[in-house]
Amino acid sequence: MPDLESRPASPNPRRAWPALLGITLIVAAAALAFAWVAGWLTPSRLTPQRFTNAIETSNGHIYRGFRRAHAKGVCVAGYFEGNGQGVTLSSARIFAPVRTPFVGRLSVGGGSPYGLDSKARVRSMALELNSDDGQQWRMAMNSFPFFGVASVQAFYEQTVANTPDPATGQPDPVKQAAFAKAHPEFARFAAWAKSAPWPTSWANTTYNGVNTFRFINRAGEQHDVRWSMQPQTAFAAMSSEQREAADGNFLSEDLDVRLAQGPMRWDMVVTVAKPGDPIVDPSQSWPEDRRHVIVGTVVIESTTPQTTGACRDINYDPLVLPTGVEGSGDPVLAARSAVYSVSFNRREHDIASGKAASATGPAAPQGAKP
Amino acid sequence: MSSATHFNLTARVLHWSMAALIVTMLFVGIGMVASMSWRPSLVSLHRPLGIAILLLAIVRLLNRLRHRPPPLPADLPAVQMLAAKASHWVLYALMFAMPLVGWSMLSAGGYPVTMFKGFMLPPIMPHNATSYALLRSAHTRLALLLFATVLMHLAAALFHAWVRRDGVFASMARGEPPPVDATLAPAVDADEARSGDADETAALAQVNGDER
Ligand code: HEM
Ligand code: HEM
Ligand code: HEM
DSSP states (O other): OOOTTOOTTOSOHHHHHHHHHHHHHHHHHHHHHHHHHTTTTOTTSOOHHHHHHHHHHHHTSOOTTSOSSSOEEEEEEEEEEEOSGGGGTOOOGGGSSSEEEEEEEEEESSSOTTOOGGGOOOEEEEEEEEOTTSOEEEEEEESSSSOSSSSHHHHHHHHHHTSBOTTTSSBOHHHHHHHHHHOTTHHHHHHHHHHSOEESSSTTOOEEOOSOEEEEOTTOOEEEEEEEEEESSOOOEEOHHHHHHSOTTHHHHHHHHHHHHOOEEEEEEEEEOOTTSOSSOTTSOOOTTSEEEEEEEEEEEEEEETTTSTTTTOOOOTTOOOTTEEEOSOHHHHHHHHHHHHHHHHHHHHHHTTOOHHHHOTTOOSSSOO | OTTOSSOOHHHHHHHHHHHHHHHHHHHHHHHHTTOSSSHHHHHHHHHHHHHHHHHHHHHHHHHHHHSOOOOOOTTSOHHHHHHHHHHHHHHHHHHHHHHHHHHHHHHHTTOOEEEETTEEEOOSSOOOHHHHHHHHHHHHHHHHHHHHHHHHHHHHHHIIIIIIOOSHHHHHHSOOOOOOOTTTOTTOOHHHHHHSOHHHHHHHHHHTTOOO
């Protein structure tokens, strides 16, 4: 800062003060505008940092170095093989009849890396596809067919409502009921969670993209789409007794056994919207009669632990997309991109600051508390 | 032209266009990481704009090394002289550091460094958690340092323009005054035109109603 006391070129100090005041006001206004844009002046505005804080609080513990959601999982590797059918919908390279290698991750919902597989209602598949044109496509899909709530704010409220009460260690049922009342669309999700059968394996689970994306083909034609990975492995459901008896890590144990016998496959099924179908609300399904196109096969060939595997340091941000694919106006997509980045930054920071031995060590425990 | 009183046209055009770009980048950057909805569109603007700043900074540094900047007024106190020079070098350093750190950080984080759909820059760092975390923090800290320096720089520039009225602001705001010619510019005092900046002072004097 210049020394404001010495003003050799300004003979009359009384003339200087309006200018000094003006300068101070201009600089202060710029600093305030910056602080406002940064969210520092509005502590109640929902930001990705505050959303991530809420997730950490609702996890009950910060598991250093692990994903703040879908914390438990394994890395997988394999390839996607396009069958050429997708080319009419999108110019993305993976839809050509070629093999595109991926680094993927299979996981279960929940914030603890030590949770029990038999209690995890939601299972997930994430892929980072690296096509031979140098482009990348990242996807993160869940076993629920539609999202629980209609908006980002509602998902935040759900996260807060599910936070365990320090006194009981359990979520407060009164808050949960208040949340469900405020968001009637959640009833459909609750019904799914209660009644949908539990597949016996990651291999025979369907993974849904849930959010809407836009495909653009070579001719520039656009289609709103959603997609699912539908297992070629025969479906089999677990009874609640089987789940009670299952090992806490039965999913990864099952995966090891299956992969020892050969690769696992899913069809990628793209559903094309008709005009008027809900685009911005992932809690609403599209009618069953929409056009479905099988565009290729996901093939998983091998698995490694997430603590040492290549998927550990990947942020499966669903908006890392190649040409031919774009996000839609679905606000949940933008919110995911923002929150995943904060979660990724925090876990990578944990690793860099040496706080994440159990998330990185080759001998890291599976299913046991550190 | 060793005794120029103004920055050359290249320097002035680069200074003001980059000032606009850099200030925009600071606001876009700090805003996008705090937004639940604007991040995707702002990040896709932020990356190519940042790399554009890197390219412009190279041109600017070359121009700066080839053309001596006009000297600061001889009566400027030594502390201000030093502050001016030091802050300019800090600004230059950050014009390079910010985009380079941004690019390396995305490389170390395993992200594609997308400029626009289908065109990516190659990674300049191996994918690594520790380097990513360090670079990610550096990007934030250097951005805050850059913003603080820009604010001081802005205050100093306005101080020169409104309080000292010593021609420093005009040296960046406009070109050399036309050659002094009694018939064309009868009112301009030749001495003043060289040492400070007569038309700047006169214009400000009018604005301020200062009859001198
Ligand atoms: C606003 C809504 C959502 C929020 C705030 C949210 C939050 C998160 C967070 C914080 C992570 C950990 C990211 C990381 O550290 O890398 C994550 C992972 C994940 N999310 Fe979401 N999520 C949302 C919606 C969804 C939806 C709709 C789906 C399904 C389509 C989904 C599927 C996944 C999957 C599969 C993962 C694991 C990815 C991996 O293996 O790295 N999420 N989510
Ligand atoms: C003059 C150049 C640049 C300026 C002034 C700048 C400024 C900023 C600022 C202020 C932030 C917010 C930091 C925070 O609050 O944590 C930011 C974030 C970011 N910058 Fe830059 N940046 C520049 C260049 C670049 C370049 C060239 C790239 C990449 C090619 C880049 C990529 C990013 C990304 C991806 C983020 C968000 C990271 C995250 O969400 O974790 N920046 N930048
Ligand atoms: C915000 C409004 C700005 C104003 C009013 C302003 C004004 C000025 C003025 C009057 C000068 C001439 C000073 C001298 O001769 O010593 C100058 C020089 C300079 N300014 Fe700015 N500036 C602004 C923004 C910026 C920004 C954002 C940057 C870069 C980050 C920047 C970087 C520089 C540099 C490096 C110089 C030294 C001259 C050169 O080598 O290019 N300025 N500025």
